[in-house]
Amino acid sequence: MVMTRVLPRSRTSRLRVPRMSALTWSGLVLLLLFLLLAVVGPLVAGTSTARTGDTLAAPGAAHLFGTDHLQRDLFARTAEGARVSLLVAVAGVGFGLVVAVPAGLVAGYFGGRWPDDLIMRILEALQALPLFVFALFVIGVTGTGDSQIGPVTLTSTTKVVLLLGVGFIPYFARVTRSATLVEVQEDYVDALRVVGVPRWRIIAGEILVNVLPPVLVQAFLWIGVAIFAESALSFLGLGIQPPQPSLGNILGDATGYMLLGAWWYSIIPGLVILVATIGFNLVGDGLGDALDADNRR
Amino acid sequence: MSAVRAEDLRKHYRIRSGRGGEDRVVHAVDGVSFEVPEGRTLAIIGESGCGKSTIARMLVRLAEPTEGRILVHGAEGVDRRAIQLVSQNPWSALNRRKSIRHALEQPLAVHGLYPDKAARAARVRELLHLVGLTDEYLGRRPGGVSGGELQRVTVARALAVEPRVLVLDEPTASLDVSVKALLVNLLLDLKRRLGLSYVLITHEIDIARHLADEVAVMYLGRFVETGDAERIFSAPRHPYTRALLAAVPGPGREPAAPLQGEVPSAVAPPSGCRFHTRCPMAVDACARTEPALEPDQDGRLVACLRADELLSPAETV
Numbered sequence: 001m002v003m004t005r006v007l008p009r010s011r012t013s014r015l016r017v018p019r020m021s022a023l024t025w026s027g028l029v030l031l032l033l034f035l036l037l038a039v040v041g042p043l044v045a046g047t048s049t050a051r052t053g054d055t056l057a058a059p060g061a062a063h064l065f066g067t068d069h070l071q072r073d074l075f076a077r078t079a080e081g082a083r084v085s086l087l088v089a090v091a092g093v094g095f096g097l098v099v100a101v102p103a104g105l106v107a108g109y110f111g112g113r114w115p116d117d118l119i120m121r122i123l124e125a126l127q128a129l130p131l132f133v134f135a136l137f138v139i140g141v142t143g144t145g146d147s148q149i150g151p152v153t154l155t156s157t158t159k160v161v162l163l164l165g166v167g168f169i170p171y172f173a174r175v176t177r178s179a180t181l182v183e184v185q186e187d188y189v190d191a192l193r194v195v196g197v198p199r200w201r202i203i204a205g206e207i208l209v210n211v212l213p214p215v216l217v218q219a220f221l222w223i224g225v226a227i228f229a230e231s232a233l234s235f236l237g238l239g240i241q242p243p244q245p246s247l248g249n250i251l252g253d254a255t256g257y258m259l260l261g262a263w264w265y266s267i268i269p270g271l272v273i274l275v276a277t278i279g280f281n282l283v284g285d286g287l288g289d290a291l292d293a294d295n296r297r
Numbered sequence: 298m299s300a301v302r303a304e305d306l307r308k309h310y311r312i313r314s315g316r317g318g319e320d321r322v323v324h325a326v327d328g329v330s331f332e333v334p335e336g337r338t339l340a341i342i343g344e345s346g347c348g349k350s351t352i353a354r355m356l357v358r359l360a361e362p363t364e365g366r367i368l369v370h371g372a373e374g375v376d377r378r379a380i381q382l383v384s385q386n387p388w389s390a391l392n393r394r395k396s397i398r399h400a401l402e403q404p405l406a407v408h409g410l411y412p413d414k415a416a417r418a419a420r421v422r423e424l425l426h427l428v429g430l431t432d433e434y435l436g437r438r439p440g441g442v443s444g445g446e447l448q449r450v451t452v453a454r455a456l457a458v459e460p461r462v463l464v465l466d467e468p469t470a471s472l473d474v475s476v477k478a479l480l481v482n483l484l485l486d487l488k489r490r491l492g493l494s495y496v497l498i499t500h501e502i503d504i505a506r507h508l509a510d511e512v513a514v515m516y517l518g519r520f521v522e523t524g525d526a527e528r529i530f531s532a533p534r535h536p537y538t539r540a541l542l543a544a545v546p547g548p549g550r551e552p553a554a555p556l557q558g559e560v561p562s563a564v565a566p567p568s569g570c571r572f573h574t575r576c577p578m579a580v581d582a583c584a585r586t587e588p589a590l591e592p593d594q595d596g597r598l599v600a601c602l603r604a605d606e607l608l609s610p611a612e613t614v
Contacts, residue, residue: 006382013397016432156583174335186299186387186389186390186392187389187390188389188390188391190359190384190391191384191451191454192403193359193393194358194359194377194381194382195377195381195403195404195407195454195455195457195458196377196378196404196405196407196408196458197403197404198407201407206392206395209392209395210392210394218456266478
C-alpha cells in the first residue's frame, strides 16, 4: 500500500484581537477604571485612617473625594476599600471554585448515579439557605471580631471570604457539573478508559481542561456579584470591620450624612460599587461570547 | 487459539419506569456467540439499533456482559493491552484541547512503556509514521486536522499499547467517501504487518466486504447468519441478509427497495423469529417457533425455519 503523506494545513494563529461589542468595550473601560482605583489608588493616596483636620469637606483639590465625619480622606478610604473589596471578592470566588469545581466534576462524571445524587442534595441544602440569613447566623454566633477555631484565627475579613465562597459553591458546582455532563458524552472519555487511563486522571487531566474555560468565565462574572455581596454584608456591619475600610462599610458609615448635605460621602463609594459590578458583568459576558465563538470555530 | 471468543453474550439494560410501573428490560444483545481466529477479521453487520455497538463496548470492557463471557487470546480477565478500540467519530475520540503528541504518549505513560524519555518520543513518532502521518502533526490539536487524518491518529493511539485485537466500531462511518478507502487500505496493511485480528462493527456493507474474512449478520440482539464472508456476500441465505445486501447498490445494479417498517423494540422482541414482522418469506410458523442457528452444508450458520427452501436463492427478495 502506498502511504499517502498528508501535509498539515498551515496553523492559524490562535492569538487574535477578538471582535468586541460596544457593551463589552464600555465594560472594559469601567473595569479598568475600577482596577485603577483599587490597585493604583492605595499606592498614591495617604493612609486611610489618617485625620486630615477637615470634617466632611466637599470634594475638591485638597481632597479628591472629600472627607468623612472623622476627618479621614475619602479618596484614600475609597481606594483602600476598593482594594479590600476586590481582594475579598476574588478570594471568595477562588475559595468557591476550589470546592465547587472538584464537586461539580465528580457529580458530572457520575451523572445520575449515587455520587451525583449525594453531591447535588448537599448543594441544594446549601442553596436553600439564603446567603444573608446564613451570614447573620454565622456572625451572630462567632461575633464580628476575630474568632479562634482551634489553631486558626479567623478575622472578620476571612469570615467574609468564607461566607461568599460557601454561598457561591452551589452555583459554581452546577456550572461545572453541566459542562462535565456534556463532556463525558465525548468519545475520548471512553477511549481513554479503554486505553487504561485511571478514572481520576481522566477527570483531572482531560475533562477538566475542557470544563474550566466556561467555569472561569462564570467565576469572572461572579467577582462583580461578590463585590456587591461583600459591600452589602459590610454595609450591614456583618462584614469587614472598621477601621479597615471596604466599599460597603464606608457606605454604611455614610448613612445619615446624606441629609446633612454630604452627598459625596455615600454617592462616591456607591458609584464605585456600581462601576465594579457592571464592569465585571459586561466583561464577563464578553468573555463568554468570545468562548462560544471559539467553540464554534 | 482464537483471538477473541464470545460465549452466549447477553446485555440487558433495565429502564426504570416511573412510580408504579414495572421496569422494562432492553435486550440489546441476547445470546450471541462467536469466535475470531487469529489474524482474521470478523465483521458484524446490521442496521443501527441491532446491538452491534453494544458488543463492541463489551469486547473492550466499557460494558459488563449481563451473561456470558469473553476470552481474548484465551484470557478472561480485563487486559487493557490485549484489545483496543477505534470508534466512529475521530473528532470526539480525541480531546480537542490536547495535542496529538499527548494522545499518543498517554497510553505509553499509563502502562509504563518506553520509560526513557527519548525512547518514548521516538515511539510516538514511530506510531504516527505507522499510520502514514508525519511528525508535523505531533504538536497539533484535533481542531485543524481533517477527519481522515484524525482517524489515523486514533488508530495509532489504539496501537500504542501493542494490542493483538482491534475492535473497529464503524471506523469509516463519519469519513468522506474519498477518505474511507484510504483508511480501509491502512487497516488491511496494519493487519498484515502487525498480525492483528479485527472485530469490525459496521452498517456499511462495502467496508465489510473489503475487510472481512468472516461475517455475522445481526438483527435485534441475535445473529441470523454467520460464516465465510465471501460465501455470505455472494450468496446470502437468510432473508434478512438478502434484504441487507440487496439494499446496497452495486455495479450495474439498482438497490432493491429497503425493508419496510422499523426495527421492532428490543424491550419486547417479536415472538418466534424476531425478523418475521418484516420478513417477505414469513409463514405462520415463523411467529411461533424461534429458529436456532443451524449449520448449512457449506459451513455457515443460518437461523431461519425456511433455510432449506431458500437454498437456491430466489431472484427477488
